[in-house]
Amino acid sequence: MKLLGIWIVTLFVKLCFSVNSGSQPNIILILADDMGYGDLASYGHPTQEFGPIDEIAQLGLRFTQAYSADSVCSPSRASLLTGRLPIRTGAWGNDFRVWLTNCSRGLPHWEITIAEALKEKGYTTGMVGKWHLGINRYTYNDFTYIPSTQGFDFVGHMIPFGGSYSCEETGRYGNQTQTSCALMYGDEIIQQPYYHENLSIAFVEDALTFIRNSKERPFFFYYAAMHPHIPMFSSRRFKGSSNRGVYGDVINELSWEVQSIVDEVRAQGIEHNTLIVFMSDNGPQLEYCIEGGDPGIFRGGKTNSFEGGYRVPLITYWPGVIEPGVSHEIFSALDLLPTFIDLAGGRLADDREYDGMNNVNALLGKGPSSRDFVMFYNRDVLFAVRFGDYKVHFLTQDDRPVQYFGRLCQPFVYPMTTSYYCDENNVSLECVDYHDPPLIFELLSDPTESFPLDSTLYKELLDDIETLIEQHEETIIRAPPLMDDVLNNTYPCCNPLTNCICNWP
Known part of the structure; x- marks a missing residue:
């Protein structure tokens, strides 16, 4: 009778939260930064410690043929959030391939992000971590392009630009440049330049608070980790934790970040109605030597169109819906927006072309991929x-x-x-x-x-x-490049009177 009871409960869960049940799942998207295909133990690294990310890979679905939308940060993230290639959104430049801190452009407001699309279906939305999709338009503090202008209700600790050796505070790589190194909370700069050691702890605390406060209605949370992008940093707990060295320490901390989020979902009793997706934004930057990550067996890395620049880890986890296993189906980060909208019971906007496909069957391991091709762009x-x-x-x-x-x-x-x-x-x-x-x-x-x-x-x-x-x-209407317009008066600055140096409690 006990086994029969367990079977009935399991069947009930699957029926209640099946793809066609009409329920709106919570969606948590965890994005690693510059993680190579071969950086995790579950993806074949021979010395990286087996950690919580790998455990989730065993409990969920691990993809072997998943692709980022571009091979560098800004265009990849713009495409992930909009389901549209950079050539359509303007997330490219002739002079630069990412949005710099003094660029006077960013992801256009007429683009529809995952957050905006899901808000239309009643979702609460939030994010923490790295943004890298633009900051200011005219002045040092107009914050035209930050996440709160792109559909996110809650924005915790957030790095508007991204990781850089110019932000490394030990002096090993030269002097720190505060104009590139602002930490925001919501719409305000709270530390400039910022300090790395406790960044991940702050991100996790924000994520857990958001989950606790949002569990009564469907939510979308975007956790954009700083790891394992340079410069390598970790909290004291993880320093020296890996046989692999400093890069392994960073992977171990990232794994703890994922574990903390999963544990909170379980503690709140919502794991059977929460889809968790873990992915990398692009491949590893090999020029950073021992701190540059591992593309596994693949050729190339960040910045180029060989598999090492685009082929990335992808893990999906949804107890009662996704069966544990390995998927060899093709999936692109472009497909996340259409797939999430389908799960939420929505429809794509009909006033624009999408490059992403509704790939729900592949994402959940229920059938073949909707996609049989991938486009590899460099700029336009x-x-x-x-x-x-x-x-x-x-x-x-x-x-x-x-x-x-x-x-x-x-x-x-x-x-x-x-x-x-x-x-x-x-x-x-x-x-x-x-x-x-x-x-x-x-x-x-x-x-x-x-x-x-x-x-x-x-x-x-x-x-x-x-x-x-x-x-x-x-289908292409080529958008003008938006990464080349740089103005010195648009560097983010907490207070010009203090030479843009501040540390608010």
């Missing part, structure tokens, strides 16, 4: 396309292996290269190769993109991809 130029199991490169960037950088690594000095700005507009850098006919790789047998196929044997495939690209380009 299409470099490559994945179509089925094939990857076709029209342009490739310099993708020196980590061993190359290793020969140049020195204490506190990293061999930064031009790869961050490497595209077809910078051919003088001699870092872009054009391929006509294009390079073709079969990713199932050759995931490292090492053995190009004979293009003369794949004419039908190339014709199909050409048709796909033509159909795609017919």
Whole structure:
């Protein structure tokens, strides 16, 4: 009878919270920063400690063919939140690939974020952590583009820009630059420059408070972690906790952050109506040597269109709905917005084109992916396309292996290269190769993109991809680049009278 009772309860949970039940699940999106595909024990790292993220991967669904929307931070995050490629939103630039702290532009307000879309369905929305989608428009404190202007009801501790060695407070990498290093709470700068050690603790405390205060109605929470982006930092509890060194310490702290959120969901009794998604925004930046992360077996890393720049960890967890397992279905970060809207019982706006697809069956492990292709852009130029199991490169960037950088690594000095700005507009850098006919790789047998196929044997495939690209380009209304407009008077500043230095209690 006891087993029968357990079976009945389990069946009840599945019926009540199935995809078609009409219930609105809570949604928590946890985004790692620059985490490589091979950085976790559950994704094959040989020395990284097995931690809570890996436990969630065992209890939930671990994806092997998930892709970020871009290979650098700002365009990737803009696309993740809008379901639209950077070429449509303006999240690109000819001079810069991310929004700098003194840029006078940001994610346009007419774009609909996940938060705004879910608010329309009655969700409470919140976020903490790294934003990197613009700050000011005209002055040092108009805060035109911060999260509260993009649909987030609650904004806790928030870094409007992102991680940078210019914010590293120990002096190992030079002097700290406060203009790039502001910590906000809500709509106010509370520390400039900020201190890293307790950042993750502050983010977690905000997240737990939000969950407790929002549990009575559907909520969406965006936890944008600072880990494992440079500079490496962790609280005292995790310093020296990893055999892998400082990078492993950071992964262990990030794993604790995830565990804290999951534990709170369980403590509030809402785990059977809460979808938790863990993902990385792009691949690792290999030029940072031992602090640069691990793309696993994949070629390339952050900034380029090889698999190492786009292929990222993705884990979904929803007890009673998602069965534990491993998914080999293709999923893109672009698909999160359409999928979340479907789960909330909403519809996509019909006044714009979306690149994301409603991929709910793949995300929940209930069926095949809605997606059989992935577009790989650098700024506004299409470099490559994945179509089925094939990857076709029209342009490739310099993708020196980590061993190359290793020969140049020195204490506190990293061999930064031009790869961050490497595209077809910078051919003088001699870092872009054009391929006509294009390079073709079969990713199932050759995931490292090492053995190009004979293009003369794949004419039908190339014709199909050409048709796909033509159909795609017919939908494109190219947005102007919004990352190139920089003004010195738009640097965020807590108080000009104190030279933008403050530390409010």
